[in-house]
Amino acid sequence: xxxxxxxxxxxxxxxxxxxxxxxxxxxxxxxxxxxxxxxxxxxxxxxxxxxxxxxxxxxxxxxxxxxxxxxxxxxxxxxxxxxxxxxxxxxxxxxxxxxxxxxxxx
Amino acid sequence: xxxxxxxxxxxxxxxxxxxxxxxxxxxxxxxxxxxxxxxxxxxxxxxxxxxxxxxxxxxxxxxxxxxxxxxxxxxxxxxxxxxxxxxxxxxxxxxxxxxxxxxxxxxxxxxxxxxxxxxxxxxxxxxxxxxxxxxxxxxxxxxxxxxxxxxxxxxxxxxxxxxxxxxxxxxxxxxxxxxxxxxxxxxxxxxxxxxxxxxxxxxxxxxxxxxxxxxxxxxxxxxxxxxxxxxxxxxxxxxxxxxxxxxxxxxxxxxxxxxxxxxxxxxxxxxxxxxxxxxxxxxxxxxxxxxxxxxxxxxxxxxxxxxxxxxxxxxxxxxxxxxxxxxxxxxxxxxxxxxxxxxxxxxxxxxxxxxxxxxxxxxxxxxxxxxxxxxxxxxxxxxxxxxx
Numbered sequence: 059x060x061x062x063x064x065x066x067x068x069x070x071x072x073x074x075x076x077x078x079x080x081x082x083x084x085x086x087x088x089x090x091x092x093x094x095x096x097x098x099x100x101x102x103x104x105x106x107x108x109x110x111x112x113x114x115x116x117x118x119x120x121x122x123x124x125x126x127x128x129x130x131x132x133x134x135x136x137x138x139x140x141x142x143x144x145x146x147x148x149x150x151x152x153x154x155x156x157x158x159x160x161x162x163x164x
Numbered sequence: 165x166x167x168x169x170x171x172x173x174x175x176x177x178x179x180x181x182x183x184x185x186x187x188x189x190x191x192x193x194x195x196x197x198x199x200x201x202x203x204x205x206x207x208x209x210x211x212x213x214x215x216x217x218x219x220x221x222x223x224x225x226x227x228x229x230x231x232x233x234x235x236x237x238x239x240x241x242x243x244x245x246x247x248x249x250x251x252x253x254x255x256x257x258x259x260x261x262x263x264x265x266x267x268x269x270x271x272x273x274x275x276x277x278x279x280x281x282x283x284x285x286x287x288x289x290x291x292x293x294x295x296x297x298x299x300x301x302x303x304x305x306x307x308x309x310x311x312x313x314x315x316x317x318x319x320x321x322x323x324x325x326x327x328x329x330x331x332x333x334x335x336x337x338x339x340x341x342x343x344x345x346x347x348x349x350x351x352x353x354x355x356x357x358x359x360x361x362x363x364x365x366x367x368x369x370x371x372x373x374x375x376x377x378x379x380x381x382x383x384x385x386x387x388x389x390x391x392x393x394x395x396x397x398x399x400x401x402x403x404x405x406x407x408x409x410x411x412x413x414x415x416x417x418x419x420x421x422x423x424x425x426x427x428x429x430x431x432x433x434x435x436x437x438x439x440x441x442x443x444x445x446x447x448x449x450x451x452x453x454x455x456x457x458x459x460x461x462x463x464x465x466x467x468x469x470x471x472x473x474x475x476x477x478x479x480x481x482x483x484x485x486x487x488x489x490x491x492x493x494x495x496x497x498x499x500x501x502x503x504x505x506x507x508x509x510x511x512x513x514x515x516x517x518x519x520x521x522x523x524x525x526x527x528x529x530x531x532x533x534x535x536x537x538x539x540x541x542x543x544x545x546x547x548x549x550x551x552x
Binding site for chain 1: 352
């Protein structure tokens with residue numbers, strides 16, 4: 059079960075592309091990526107999720123952690139979450155804290 | 165041999181010419197003769213935690229070898245012991261096989277000196293002792309027995325993936341026994357952090373529910389009948405207070421818990437509940453119809469300003485409620501395939517008892533997993549209203 063998180067910061071916007079399965083084993087890696095980008099002045103964090111095939115509750119904790127860490131001034135946008143992943147986010151109610159978007163150009 | 169009761173292996177050993185001394189788990193080390201046994205056999209059904217404790221106890225008593233775990237009908241318990249590194253015996257228990265198996269284990273144990281083994285044990289054991297102590301301490305945060313109101317049954321299954329877990333369940337009387345509260349919860353993450361939050365959340369929920377007077381009104385309960393409103397105050401306040409506490413004091417740590425909290429009126433069968441972002445529990449009617457109890461608010465500890473709605477449903481005679489954590493639907497087989505909601509729902513069928521309800525699901529789950537390593541805590545709670 060592999061997981062990859064690639065980040066890129068430009069003009070106050072952090073973009074992180076997630077790939078694979080985000081669960082307890084991979085959550086630590088995403089936390090580190092988030093901590094790293096959070097050292098810069100941000101106003102938005104965009105997570106590209108169309109290649110994220112699985113999100114467990116421990117994985118979701120990383121996203122909640124990002125939300126707490128960045129604070130209210132930073133908008134978090136989840137783009138292109140697959141149906142199962144989106145369902146996990148909606149079930150726990152975390153969709154109320156973020157913006158969920160369809161992939162651009164779809 | 166250490167086992168509860170008298171397993172059939174005792175007779176097989178006697179038939180093979182062995183002298184067997186049978187001990188209950190609590191008796192190990194008390195009678196003074198355990199260290200003189202040539203081979204010590206531990207029943208796998210005691211569970212990995214107990215088997216590990218007994219093994220350490222035996223090592224302290226200077227027993228001359230590592231114990232063997234034997235299969236007494238609980239295959240998954242045996243598998244977890246074997247995975248943890250225990251040597252084992254399993255059926256068929258024929259005299260020839262038993263003699264060969266036990267004497268080879270005895271020979272091997274004479275080769276590895278007790279001194280060598282103790283050196284290895286010492287490095288592992290300090291951490292293991294902590295872990296095992298934490299596991300036992302945590303077990304104290306689960307109910308010893310579930311309440312049993314007249315005409316109702318509650319049953320639970322609880323299998324942590326590690327020694328400590330983030331899942332928990334609870335069942336307790338409220339309002340002088342006129343209501344029954346029950347909870348199934350899943351703290352995100354596993355291990356020590358999750359275990360600490362589990363203890364905190366369980367305590368806050370239960371304490372707050374038990375100490376909220378019925379007279380304290382619940383906002384949003386105005387559309388409920390007086391009967392249901394009666395239990396709604398403690399329920400709503402417990403959930404809101406716990407969320408507020410976590411959000412004020414622990415938000416930065418990013419922990420949250422999905423919680424299903426139900427308050428049942430055993431006389432009418434009326435259930436008010438709050439589902440805090442938890443996997444939807446399933447009501448299965450006596451005729452086989454199923455309904456899911458969807459979330460009525462976000463997970464606890466996720467947002468400071470979460471608001472929670474009350475849900476309500478009636479359980480009639482013969483109906484059951486199945487509450488579970490995501491470890492059930494996400495349990496994987498050896499190939500990594502998840503059990504899934506569809507397979508789980510198919511196994512939630514009308515049952516004659518809460519135990520039977522859970523047995524059916526658990527059987528299907530075990531058949532799917534088929535010995536693959538458990539990666540997430542598994543918790544199930546069954547509530548059944550006996551047919552009139």
